[in-house]
Amino acid sequence: xxxxxxxxxxxxxxxDDRSDDAVKDLGAVGDPDxxxxxxxxxxxxxxxxxxxxxxxLGTPEDLRAHAxxxxxxxxxxxxxxxxxxxxxVRDTTAVTGELLREGHDDFARALDRLRGRSQFxxxxxxxxxxxxxxxLTEQPEAVRLREELQGxxxxxxxDQRIQLxxxxxxxxxxxxxxxxxxxxxxxxxxxLASISTEPSSAEGxxxxxxxxxxxxxxxxxxxxxxxxKRWDGRVKxxxxxxxxxxxxxxxxxxxxxDPAEEGx
Amino acid sequence: MVTVASQxxxxxxxxxxxxxxxxxxxxxxxxxxxxxxxxxxxxxxEILTIDAxxxxxxxxTYLRFAEATNRLDLARSGTETKGLPGLMDEIxxxxxxxxTKGALEGVKDTVSDLLQGDDEADESDDEAGERxxxxxxxxxxxxxxxxxxxxxxxx
Numbered sequence: 242x243x244x245x246x247x248x249x250x251x252x253x254x255x256x257d258d259r260s261d262d263a264v265k266d267l268g269a270v271g272d273p274d275x276x277x278x279x280x281x282x283x284x285x286x287x288x289x290x291x292x293x294x295x296x297x298l299g300t301p302e303d304l305r306a307h308a309x310x311x312x313x314x315x316x317x318x319x320x321x322x323x324x325x326x327x328x329x330v331r332d333t334t335a336v337t338g339e340l341l342r343e344g345h346d347d348f349a350r351a352l353d354r355l356r357g358r359s360q361f362x363x364x365x366x367x368x369x370x371x372x373x374x375x376x377l378t379e380q381p382e383a384v385r386l387r388e389e390l391q392g393x394x395x396x397x398x399x400d401q402r403i404q405l406x407x408x409x410x411x412x413x414x415x416x417x418x419x420x421x422x423x424x425x426x427x428x429x430x431x432x433l434a435s436i437s438t439e440p441s442s443a444e445g446x447x448x449x450x451x452x453x454x455x456x457x458x459x460x461x462x463x464x465x466x467x468x469x470k471r472w473d474g475r476v477k478x479x480x481x482x483x484x485x486x487x488x489x490x491x492x493x494x495x496x497x498x499d500p501a502e503e504g505x
Numbered sequence: 506m507v508t509v510a511s512q513x514x515x516x517x518x519x520x521x522x523x524x525x526x527x528x529x530x531x532x533x534x535x536x537x538x539x540x541x542x543x544x545x546x547x548x549x550x551e552i553l554t555i556d557a558x559x560x561x562x563x564x565x566t567y568l569r570f571a572e573a574t575n576r577l578d579l580a581r582s583g584t585e586t587k588g589l590p591g592l593m594d595e596i597x598x599x600x601x602x603x604x605t606k607g608a609l610e611g612v613k614d615t616v617s618d619l620l621q622g623d624d625e626a627d628e629s630d631d632e633a634g635e636r637x638x639x640x641x642x643x644x645x646x647x648x649x650x651x652x653x654x655x656x657x658x659x660x
Contacts, residue, residue: 248548253536292550299553301525308528312521325536329548344543362531373574387574402575406567409574443566448530462514469516479518481527487535494542 248329249336250292252277252310253485254322254348257286263313264288270306270326271298277310280333282341285348288314289336298327311485319455320355322348322494323485351493354500357455358433360489361482363465365424365446367413371475372444376412383408410443420476421447427468431461433501436488446476450488452500458483 250270261279269275269290279286288310292298304326311323330336341348377383386405390398417440424447429435437449453461462480469478486493489500540547 248550251539294548294550297551297553301528304525304528304532308532311532323532323536325534325538326532327550327552328539329550330545331548335546339545340539340543343545344539347542369573370577373577377574377577383574390571390575402571403564403567405574406569406571409570410567443570466514466516469514473516477518478516479520480514481519481521481531484531485536487531490535490537494537 246294247291248294249289249332251324251328251330251336251340252288252290252307253314253324254341254344254352255279255286255288255314255320256352257281257284259286259314259318261288263317264310267309267313268302268306269310270303271296273302273306280336280341282337283345285341285345285352287336287341289333292329294329308485311487312483315359315483315485319357319359319483319486320352321359321485322351322355322490323487347494347496350496351490354493355486355489358452358486358489358501359455359458359483360450360486361453361461361465361480362448362450362484362488363424363428363478363480364448365472365476365478366440366442366444367416367446367476368474369444372413372416373409375416375475376409380408380412383412413443417446420472424449424468427464428461431457431464434489434492452486452489453483 252270257279259279261277264277267277269277269292271292272290275290275292277288277290280289307326311321314321330340377387383405386401386408390401390405393401421437425435428451432451432453434452435449437447440446440448451461465478465480469476472478486500492498492500539545
């Protein structure tokens with residue numbers, strides 16, 4: 242492939258009993274017409290497609306194609322080991338001769354640890370007006386500043402506006418700290434592992450990924466649903482998944498760590 | 506369809522979104538960098554990075570929150586307005602190009618920047634999606650310079 246300016250894009254690795262039905266027509270990274278196929282070796286399969294080497298990768302469609310292939314596999318069954326976007330080897334000979342041969346034991350360990358497990362990603366953010374009303378109800382000082390400002394021209398009230406904004410943001414941060422505990426309390430018992438990133442945006446509540454065992458999936462989804470019900474109208478929650486375990490695969494590959502701290 | 510049907514949800518948004526911000530958040534800087542684990546010769550291929558940044562200076566944010574609080578009509582309830590005015594303005598998609606060796610290391614910083622803007626960005630997923638669709642018609646190998654944001658009007 243390399244000779245004619247094409248390489249072999251590698252999405253990830255799955256066990257070799259998977260079929261390519263779920264992915265072959267999905268549209269490949271770098272070339273929507275290329276077929277996504279499985280290259281088998283030693284009980285494992287690399288998910289690959291041909292990719293032109295003379296064209297940079299990274300268009301929105303490329304990124305979507307990468308995720309679509311991996312998530313479609315994850316939706317059918319686990320385990321899936323997702324590779325980082327942009328992983329390209331010379332050709333399918335390099336896949337079998339180098340990648341799958343050299344990596345066999347590490348991939349086997351990671352596949353074993355992630356069998357029957359997939360990732361869910363939850364993003365929650367406050368509904369702005371609703372949370373602001375809460376703050377005004379709970380913080381007399383905010384009400385006072387707001388009333389003071391309403392009689393002032395824009396320039397005159399600068400300090401008060403800064404003060405009001407800071408007070409409101411602090412109050413939201415305090416709510417967030419409590420609400421994050423509630424998320425943990427409800428979802429924690431249903432998951433093997435979780436990773437969250439601090440939402441530094443003003444209205445963000447939580448941005449977290451969870452590793453969920455297949456037989457706990459319904460319980461997890463119900464717990465998330467109950468959380469959504471409890472906060473209906475106040476917090477918008479998006480739940481993505483099942484996904485390929487993007488946030489947990491590195492730990493699963495590591496000889497020492499296991500994302501679920503069990504399973505070896 | 507290939508996907509397993511998810512259980513019906515009344516209170517959660519379960520839509521599998523193909524909005525760029527979702528995909529970027531999920532995959533970039535994630536997944537196995539295989540040559541860390543496996544002796545394998547990767548083919549270097551040029552990667553376009555999404556140079557997305559959000560700058561939220563704290564004073565600006567305070568002012569915006571004050572403004573949002575001030576324009577709250579207390580008599581009215583339950584109607585959601587758009588997110589904080591202007592917060593999305595700073596998200597810009599530039600055309601950073603990096604020659605990487607296979608695995609995409611180059612986007613680390615820019616992606617973590619983008620993630621900060623994620624919650625606001627979620628809100629405009631639909632718009633973003635449409636814009637991406639529109640741009641897909643362009644030649645795929647050029648860096649993206651613009652991200653026209655419908656939010657700019659709010660300024």
